[in-house]
Amino acid sequence: MIWNLEMETMPRSRLAEVQLRLLQHQVRRVYERVPLYRQKFDDAGVRPDQIRSLEDLARVPFTRKSDFRDTYPFGLFAIPVDQTVRIHASSGTTGKPTVVGYTANDIRVWAEVCARSLAASGAQPGDVFQNAYGYGLFTGGLGMHYGAELLGLVVVPASGGNTERQIMLLADFGAKIIACTPSYALTLAEALAARGIRPGQLPLRYGVLGAEPWTEAMRDEIEEKLGITAINIYGLTEVMGPGVSNECVEEKNGAHVFEDHFLVEVVDPETGEPLPSGTMGELVFTTLTREALPVIRYRTGDIAALNVGPCRCGRTFTRMSRVMGRTDDMLIIRGINVYPSQVEAALVGLPELSPHYQLVVTRERTLDELEIKIEVSEGFAGEAPARLDLAARCREKLRGVLGLTANVTLVASGSLPRSEGGKLRRVEDRRKL
Ligand code: ADP
Ligand code: ZN
Numbered sequence: 001m002i003w004n005l006e007m008e009t010m011p012r013s014r015l016a017e018v019q020l021r022l023l024q025h026q027v028r029r030v031y032e033r034v035p036l037y038r039q040k041f042d043d044a045g046v047r048p049d050q051i052r053s054l055e056d057l058a059r060v061p062f063t064r065k066s067d068f069r070d071t072y073p074f075g076l077f078a079i080p081v082d083q084t085v086r087i088h089a090s091s092g093t094t095g096k097p098t099v100v101g102y103t104a105n106d107i108r109v110w111a112e113v114c115a116r117s118l119a120a121s122g123a124q125p126g127d128v129f130q131n132a133y134g135y136g137l138f139t140g141g142l143g144m145h146y147g148a149e150l151l152g153l154v155v156v157p158a159s160g161g162n163t164e165r166q167i168m169l170l171a172d173f174g175a176k177i178i179a180c181t182p183s184y185a186l187t188l189a190e191a192l193a194a195r196g197i198r199p200g201q202l203p204l205r206y207g208v209l210g211a212e213p214w215t216e217a218m219r220d221e222i223e224e225k226l227g228i229t230a231i232n233i234y235g236l237t238e239v240m241g242p243g244v245s246n247e248c249v250e251e252k253n254g255a256h257v258f259e260d261h262f263l264v265e266v267v268d269p270e271t272g273e274p275l276p277s278g279t280m281g282e283l284v285f286t287t288l289t290r291e292a293l294p295v296i297r298y299r300t301g302d303i304a305a306l307n308v309g310p311c312r313c314g315r316t317f318t319r320m321s322r323v324m325g326r327t328d329d330m331l332i333i334r335g336i337n338v339y340p341s342q343v344e345a346a347l348v349g350l351p352e353l354s355p356h357y358q359l360v361v362t363r364e365r366t367l368d369e370l371e372i373k374i375e376v377s378e379g380f381a382g383e384a385p386a387r388l389d390l391a392a393r394c395r396e397k398l399r400g401v402l403g404l405t406a407n408v409t410l411v412a413s414g415s416l417p418r419s420e421g422g423k424l425r426r427v428e429d430r431r432k433l
Contacts, residue, residue, distance in 0.1 A: 003119040022288035068098035090237035101292040114147020117246035121231040125152030130175035134160035139241030160421030182214035183419035189225035199227025217348040254319025346401035
């Protein structure tokens with residue numbers, strides 16, 4: 001179902017007109033109201049009235065996470081704090097949390113894009129929706145909550161964690177849709193299996209999963225083990241929260257960016273030069289309608305590619321590929337760039353393995369060592385020779401994909417850390433210690 005037919009299916013030429021008008025207004029606004037933006041524009045020799053086309057955006061300086069930290073907590077706000085109705089903060093995966101604010105209208109827009117996301121994921125008014133994203137400063141819980149209410153869902157505000165209770169609620173209240181991180185969806189799947197509950201026995205049909213990188217292999221696993229259709233949702237606190245983009249259930253191939261609110265670019269992470277559609281690079285967002293905290297050309301650190309081609313669902317908004325990783329959680333091992341998600345991609349199709357793995361990086365004097373711990377699947381009862389053979393095959397496959405040799409350690413099913421409700425850390429970089 002398309003929640004906002006008029007906006008989500010508008011011709012791209014019309015969209016460009018809408019975007020340009022909003023962009024010009026937004027750029028003028030931040031220049032007048034936010035000292036940091038005025039300073040950046042002046043330093044770059046750019047005046048707001050020089051933005052005459054969408055291409056002119058490339059002249060505007062970037063905003064980075066460090067700009068949030070330097071102006072902590074409210075220095076990037078474009079309105080006095082007493083005119084906001086809510087404050088959120090990012091989960092601080094990569095350092096001190098960044099603080100964001102919302103006006104009443106910002107909350108309405110956010111609910112709109114989350115309603116669109118849920119509708120695109122298969123939700124229909126009247127469906128029971130278990131919201132297992134964390135409520136609190138983290139944007140996931142409350143963001144989805146307001147969107148779900150707007151769409152007319154019956155919201156079960158379960159929040160993250162407490163697997164025992166999640167399962168009870170799923171069974172007793174009969175949610176048809178759940179929202180949580182993909183790693184937590186696997187935790188739930190395993191917990192259900194451990195209780196002898198088979199996929200399909202519960203009314204659950206759709207998962208709206210995001211907030212951390214995941215892969216097609218993981219999607220298959222989740223869909224099979226939970227008996228659901230798993231949909232990718234993307235968002236980030238600095239830009240809004242969840243609902244910046246969302247896959248459609250018709251194609252499940254790239255997440256439609258809600259471009260009437262978020263202008264998206266992909267740039268070369270090294271040079272900052274805009275890259276053409278279809279090329280992998282760093283996602284950069286400009287908010288077009290946000291009042292309290294507009295961001296201009298925000299460097300996300302997320303690596304992905306755009307696809308502006310038409311989609312079977314009828315939406316005209318561009319689709320972003322899965323996020324390959326973050327520029328800042330990209331590991332550089334012996335000079336080679338490694339994204340944790342590549343490990344997963346390399347090991348697809350080995351039935352002896354579970355989807356759980358962990359990367360441990362150490363440094364012996366000057367040489368980096370990468371150890372990849374992989375859990376064998378529950379049924380795998382291989383003796384020493386079979387284990388050796390399996391480890392060797394993993395090493396080979398990983399070498400092909402990563403371009404370096406890693407030490408593979410097979411560990412028992414269930415022994416690696418699981419998501420306890422939030423984002424899962426898959427990397428342990430011991431080199432800094
Ligand atoms: P933090 O950057 O502290 O984790 P957020 O909670 O705002 O703060 O998380 C936003 C980040 O989470 C994004 O920049 C991206 O790296 C990641 N993320 C969110 N959704 C997805 C998704 N569907 N796929 C991959 N990564 C995602
Ligand atoms: Zn689509």
